[in-house]
Each structure stands twice: as C-alpha cells, then as structure tokens.
Amino acid sequence: MAAAPACLQLNAKPFSSFLSPNPISKHTPKVGRISCSAASPSKRYSITLLPGDGIGPEVISVAKNVLNLAASIDGIEFKYEEVPIGGAALDLTGVPLPDETLLSAKQSDAVLLGAIGGYKWDKNEKHLKPETGLLKLREGLKVFANLRPATVLPQLVDASTLKREVAEGVDLMVVRELTGGIYFGKPRGFGTNENGEEIGFNTEVYAAYEIDRIARVAFETARKRKGRLCSVDKANVLEASMFWRKRIMEIALEYPDVELSHMYVDNAAMQLIRDPKQFDTIVTNNIFGDILSDEASMITGSIGMLPSASLGESGPGLYEPIHGSAPDIAGQDKANPLATVLSAAMLLKYGLGEEKAAKRIEDAVLDTLNRGFRTGDIYSTGTKLVGCKEMGEEVLKSVDSQVPSPV
Numbered sequence: 001m002a003a004a005p006a007c008l009q010l011n012a013k014p015f016s017s018f019l020s021p022n023p024i025s026k027h028t029p030k031v032g033r034i035s036c037s038a039a040s041p042s043k044r045y046s047i048t049l050l051p052g053d054g055i056g057p058e059v060i061s062v063a064k065n066v067l068n069l070a071a072s073i074d075g076i077e078f079k080y081e082e083v084p085i086g087g088a089a090l091d092l093t094g095v096p097l098p099d100e101t102l103l104s105a106k107q108s109d110a111v112l113l114g115a116i117g118g119y120k121w122d123k124n125e126k127h128l129k130p131e132t133g134l135l136k137l138r139e140g141l142k143v144f145a146n147l148r149p150a151t152v153l154p155q156l157v158d159a160s161t162l163k164r165e166v167a168e169g170v171d172l173m174v175v176r177e178l179t180g181g182i183y184f185g186k187p188r189g190f191g192t193n194e195n196g197e198e199i200g201f202n203t204e205v206y207a208a209y210e211i212d213r214i215a216r217v218a219f220e221t222a223r224k225r226k227g228r229l230c231s232v233d234k235a236n237v238l239e240a241s242m243f244w245r246k247r248i249m250e251i252a253l254e255y256p257d258v259e260l261s262h263m264y265v266d267n268a269a270m271q272l273i274r275d276p277k278q279f280d281t282i283v284t285n286n287i288f289g290d291i292l293s294d295e296a297s298m299i300t301g302s303i304g305m306l307p308s309a310s311l312g313e314s315g316p317g318l319y320e321p322i323h324g325s326a327p328d329i330a331g332q333d334k335a336n337p338l339a340t341v342l343s344a345a346m347l348l349k350y351g352l353g354e355e356k357a358a359k360r361i362e363d364a365v366l367d368t369l370n371r372g373f374r375t376g377d378i379y380s381t382g383t384k385l386v387g388c389k390e391m392g393e394e395v396l397k398s399v400d401s402q403v404p405s406p407v
C-alpha cells in the first residue's frame with residue numbers, strides 16, 4: 001500500500017468550524033482514490049480502527065457509523081481494518097501492541113482509537129500494560145504533535161463546573177508534545193538508592209529538535225487562531241523546562257506576529273480555572289499537556305467532549321478522544337461518544353483533507369445538542385438524557401438531515 005501523505009503542512013489555511021482554527025492540515029491524499037460514476041464511491045480511504053478497552057468499543061461503534069454516513073454524502077468510502085490494542089490485545093496475543101496492529105496503523109490513511117486500559121491489567125509489569133501499547137503506537141507513528149481543542153459550546157455552558165461568565169466563550173487549543181519528555185526519557189526504572197531503599201525513577205529529557213518542531217506547530221496554530229501562544233513549563237525548577245523555554249524563545253524569532261508568553265505549570269493550572277478565556281493556544285510538554293487538557297476538558301462540560309489529533313511529519317495521524325476507558329461506566333451504555341465523534345471529524349479534516357465531511361459531523365453534533373440530547377456527563381435540567389447508543393442515533397439523524405434532497 002502506498003504511504004499516506006505528509007501530515008504537517010504548516011502553512012495550510014485555517015478552518016472555520018467550532019473546533020477552532022488550526023494550522024495543521026493535509027494535502028488531499030493521492031493514494032487510495034478511484035474514479036468512477038456518480039452512483040459509486042469516488043474516493044476510498046483505509047482506516048485502522050482500534051476500539052481498545054472499556055468504553056472504547058462503545059464510542060468507536062458510534063463514531064464509525066457517523067463517519068461512514070457523513071463521508072458517504074461526498075462519495076467517500078472507508079476500508080476499515082479493526083485490530084486490537086491495549087488490554088484487548090494483551091488478552092488475545094499477550095502483548096499490548098501486536099506487530100500486526102502497528103503495521104496496519106502505519107499502512108493506513110488514518111487511525112481512529114477508542115481508549116485503552118482497565119483494572120484487569122493495572123498490576124501488569126510496565127511492558128505488559130495497555131498504556132505501554134498506546135505509547136508504542138504514538139512512538140511508532142511518530143505523532144509528536146497532539147492537538148487538544150477545548151471549546152465551550154454555547155449549548156453546554158451550563159454543563160461546565162465553572163460559572164457561566166467564566167466558561168462562556170472559552171476556546172483554547174492545547175498543543176501537547178507527545179513522543180518525548182518524561183514518558184519516554186531514560187534512565188527510568190526501579191532500583192535502590194545509596195541507603196538500600198527501593199526507588200522508582202523517570203527522566204524528563206528534551207532534545208532541541210523535539211522542542212523546535214512542537215514549537216513551530218504551536219506558533220503556526222496560534223498564528224491561525226487569535227495570535228497568542230502561552231508556553232507552559234516549570235522553568236523555575238527543572239533544567240528540562242529551562243531548556244524548553246530557551247528553545248521556545250529562539251523559535252519565537254521566526255514568528256514576530258505571534259504574542260508569546262510563558263507561564264509556570266502550577267500557575268497555569270490555577271489560571272485555567274480562574275480565567276480560562278485568557279488562553280488562546282497553549283504549548284507544553286508531554287506530561288503537563290496530559291494533565292492540563294483533562295483540566296481544560298471540564299471547563300467545556302465533560303472529558304467526554306474533547307477530541308484530539310496526533311500528527312507527525314509524515315504518515316497517518318492518530319485520532320482519539322482525550323478520555324480513557326472509563327471502567328466505572330463501561331458496558332452500561334452511559335459513555336458520551338461525542339469526543340470520539342469529534343475525533344472522527346478531526347480525522348476527516350486533518351487526516352484526509354475532507355473538510356466538508358468534517359464540518360458535517362461538527363454541525364451534526366451541534367444540532368444534536370440543540371435538539372436537547374445529553375448523555376449523563378453533560379446532562380442539565382430540561383435536557384433529554386440518553387445513552388451512548390441513542391446519542392449516536394441522534395447524531396446520525398442530524399447528519400442525515402444534511403443530505404441534499406434529490407432534484
């Protein structure tokens with residue numbers, strides 16, 4: 001199979017959907033296209049589907065149906081390869097990321113993931129943890145730039161745990177470095193210290209090239225949004241952060257039009273709750289980005305609303321909700337599928353360059369919310385409580401209502 005097209009095209013046009021403008025889009029892939037009559041599909045893409053664990057299969061099933069319908073309107077068809085990752089892969093094959101899964105992902109046009117992890121595997125050794133499978137997948141796909149948009153939709157202001165006047169209008173983008181830092185740094189492991197006491201250790205390490213490339217993605221992102229970039233670090237204490245800040249300032253010279261600020265991560269965690277509207281684009285390292293994006297998700301009403309796109313210099317991107325496998329609600333039809341549905345929209349937009357189909361999904365989500373449907377996590381008085389499946393059906397109806405009527 002031909003390689004998928006380059007992922008990061010830094011000078012691409014912004015888009016106008018509610019997921020907020022972003023600089024990273026792709027050329028329309030040259031691969032996988034067939035020309036044919038109007039009655040049959042005009043484009044085909046291959047998607048590796050990774051349902052994973054817990055609520056993963058529930059939300060992926062919804063997202064797949066929505067993706068299919070939204071894209072079919074433009075004559076797009078998908079060839080799915082569904083392969084195991086995480087706990088599901090451990091149970092089937094004994095490893096959290098089988099070679100076949102990584103190969104399928106690498107050969108696809110885009111990868112859509114549900115979530116991994118669960119109590120059953122929590123005590124596994126590191127190399128046999130579901131989470132290790134996900135990290136290996138990100139590493140294997142070289143998707144270093146993780147975009148996590150947090151937008152407070154007007155329909156969900158009352159679902160936010162923050163006061164209306166604080167939450168209303170929040171629209172920020174966390175650009176998280178995804179394949180470096182303490183998640184991957186060496187040395188790491190377990191051992192004993194000089195007193196013979198047991199220790200566990202990890203290393204936060206960043207090379208200049210890793211900071212420079214995520215910085216450029218972030219500056220480009222900010223440039224196409226409101227032109228403000230806040231770099232979040234812990235440069236008052238950590239050498240790795242001091243170096244991070246130095247490189248960010250160096251790259252900033254290429255972007256005189258972007259207003260750069262720096263903030264310590266502890267303050268940023270507080271400011272996100274105090275006055276989230278002060279933020280436009282945030283760039284930060286792997287671990288701070290993980291934590292701050294979960295925090296930002298609650299401003300929007302729920303972690304069940306936040307999609308993400310993970311992109312590299314070339315090859316397929318990885319699209320996944322930012323939430324986990326939610327074992328506490330798994331199998332109960334309670335999960336909010338919208339984060340995954342919106343991740344599918346990001347896949348269409350950034351992964352395949354299919355902006356019309358992506359917008360159709362975003363519009364369908366807004367329409368479904370406008371019609372009052374809510375899963376439990378975003379429920380408020382006066383709205384209609386539905387489960388994961390019914391929410392999916394309502395989104396499908398909203399997509400369907402956008403099908404142009406025959407002339």
Ligand SMILES: NC(=O)c1ccc[n+]([C@@H]2O[C@H](COP(=O)([O-])OP(=O)(O)OC[C@H]3O[C@@H](n4cnc5c(N)ncnc54)[C@H](O)[C@@H]3O)[C@@H](O)[C@H]2O)c1
Binds near residue numbers: 115116134
């Ligand atoms: N990308 C991933 O696959 C990913 C991300 C985070 C956590 N995890 C894994 O998931 C497992 C559970 O982790 P956790 O509990 O810390 O985080 P989690 O995100 O799974 O759940 C945190 C809380 O949010 C709720 N929640 C999450 N997604 C939801 C949704 N779509 N709709 C409604 N409610 C939702 C859960 O019910 C839970 O109360 C762990 O094994 C963890 O490692 C995986």
Ligand SMILES: CC(C)[C@H](C(=O)O)[C@@H](O)C(=O)O
Binds near residue numbers: 134135290322324
């Ligand atoms: C499951 C875990 C490895 C992952 C991370 O820390 O990146 C998750 O929390 C996320 O945000 O995608």
Ligand SMILES: [Mg+2]
Binds near residue numbers: 290291294322
């Ligand atoms: Mg996380």
